[in-house]
Amino acid sequence: NAGVTQTPKFRILKIGQSMTLQCTQDMNHNYMYWYRQDPGMGLKLIYYSVGAGITDKGEVPNGYNVSRSTTEDFPLRLELAAPSQTSVYFCASSYSGGIYGYTFGSGTRLTVV
Amino acid sequence: AQKVTQAQTEISVVEKEDVTLDCVYETRDTTYYLFWYKQPPSGELVFLIRRNSFDEQNEISGRYSWNFQKSTSSFNFTITASQVVDSAVYFCALSEPMEYGNKLVFGAGTILRVKS
Numbered sequence: 001n002a003g004v005t006q007t008p009k010f011r012i013l014k015i016g017q018s019m020t021l022q023c024t025q026d027m028n029h030n031y032m033y034w035y036r037q038d039p040g041m042g043l044k045l046i047y048y049s050v051g052a053g054i055t056d057k058g059e060v061p062n063g064y065n066v067s068r069s070t071t072e073d074f075p076l077r078l079e080l081a082a083p084s085q086t087s088v089y090f091c092a093s094s095y096s097g098g099i100y101g102y103t104f105g106s107g108t109r110l111t112v113v
Numbered sequence: 114a115q116k117v118t119q120a121q122t123e124i125s126v127v128e129k130e131d132v133t134l135d136c137v138y139e140t141r142d143t144t145y146y147l148f149w150y151k152q153p154p155s156g157e158l159v160f161l162i163r164r165n166s167f168d169e170q171n172e173i174s175g176r177y178s179w180n181f182q183k184s185t186s187s188f189n190f191t192i193t194a195s196q197v198v199d200s201a202v203y204f205c206a207l208s209e210p211m212e213y214g215n216k217l218v219f220g221a222g223t224i225l226r227v228k229s
Contacts, residue, residue: 031214040122042204042219050213058216090158097214099146099165101206104158 002026006091006105013081013112021076021108023091031094032074033102034058034066036087043090049074050097081112115140115209119220126195127228134190134223136205142166146208147181147188148217153201164188195227 004025013019025032030051035043035058045058049068063085065077074093078085088109092102116139126132138147149161162172164181172179176193192199202224206217 033216035219040221042117042221043217044219045216048211048214048216054213056212088156094214098208098217099215101146101148101150101160101163102217103160106157109156 004091004093004103004105006089006108008108009106010109011111013078013110015081015083015112017081018077018079019081019110021078021089021091021110023074023076023105024072025074025091025093025103026072027093027095027103028071029093029095029103030071031097032068033092033094033098034064034074034076035090035092036060037090037107038087046076046089078110083112086110086112115142115145115207115218117205117207117218117220119203119205119223121223122221123224123226125226125228128197129194131191131193132195132225132227134192134203134205134225136188136190136220138186138188138205138207140186140207140209142210146215148206148208149179149188149190150204150206150219151201152204152222158204161190192225195225197227197229200225200227 007022033048034046047066049055091105118137151159202222205220208215
């Protein structure tokens, strides 16, 4: 059972470039989330989804977009990368809407230079 | 909105010492869920425990124990006889209702360094 798979694991972007962080889960979870982790700040919610076709903003959505066309996939899009988006990004999924916690992916370390 | 405070930014102990990681939370909800996650140097986030607001029993799992006290809004985590492998960042988290489902609100984390 793969769980939550994130790709890539590392990426360096130049300012203004775009990229998509991929996230796939094979547990048939309806709920999926994107968090970013900055040193000393814990994890902040960027976007979440409660099922295919339904997404909503979290605490820090500016500069990001998401889509959810299937239950399995929840990609995160950065359109115009900025240094402030340098962070570690975690995708997570949950079958229970979060009350039993999340299963996290292994993370993507993104540096914008 | 919910808030989680982990006042200890970093703790260093020598192997075999006991160590307690503090977590204080704020919520207006009567039903909520608390969590601890471990982030070892490899970077993944590992689930340790979940506690709901109606269950104040302390829990022990091997060298790990958790003390949940609603009266002080605290959910502290103790490692007994610490080992080098316990070195990690530990996050406390609290559920917060959203329009659909819940999200987890995380504290800033406590870096635990266990020296041999």
